[in-house]
Amino acid sequence: EQENLAEGAVLLRGFALSAEQDLLSSLSAITEQAPFRHMVTPGGFTMSVAMSNCGPFGWVSDRSGYRYSPVDPQTGRNWPQMPESFLQLAQKAAAKAGYADFMPDACLINRYEPKTKLSLHQDKDEKSPDHPIVSVSLGLPATFQFGGLKRTDPVLKYALQHGDVVVWGGVSRLYYHGITPLKDGDHPLLGRYRINLTFRKAA
């Protein structure tokens, strides 16, 4: 089942379901090495989303800005390796959406609990927007909103469920997007959390 959300954006409903056990056990191993933390924005606000990373590069934010770093600033060590199950899922999804040779070098892991939100933003910290982004939703459902190339463009809302995968390429790669405050709930595998994995080519 394949649904076009916008020009270049493909929703693959339930695409990650067959890998959920592998994904969740790998996730625990990663966050033991690189625990979830709340990063601070350049403006001095603490993000409500808790984050970790795996792969050669990880997205980090602090008072000096947003960037990709090979080192976890909290441990001084490299980010954990990207598990084979993560890489294979991301590549399989990208291929299905028409990107045959996606080679992500960064996986940002976002953790939401009830009330956590992610304000409307663009993803512009990667070297080139020509590579797609693959996102995997796990746990509690979320309302995802996306607009256009301008912050003031009208937004559409979509419910993203456990197991949904979205591939963002083409012009949609630079669209403004965000997550509305998470509603409370109890997911059979993840309890009161939503986890989102985003795979990117950063460098």
Ligand code: MD3
């Ligand atoms: C549309 N994450 O990490 S994933 C992010 O659910 C981020 O945690 C959200 O936005 C989350 O930057 C949304 C879906 C997503 C990811 C990247 C995009 C949608 C996108 C890039 C361009 C357009």
Ligand code: FE
């Ligand atoms: Fe984003």
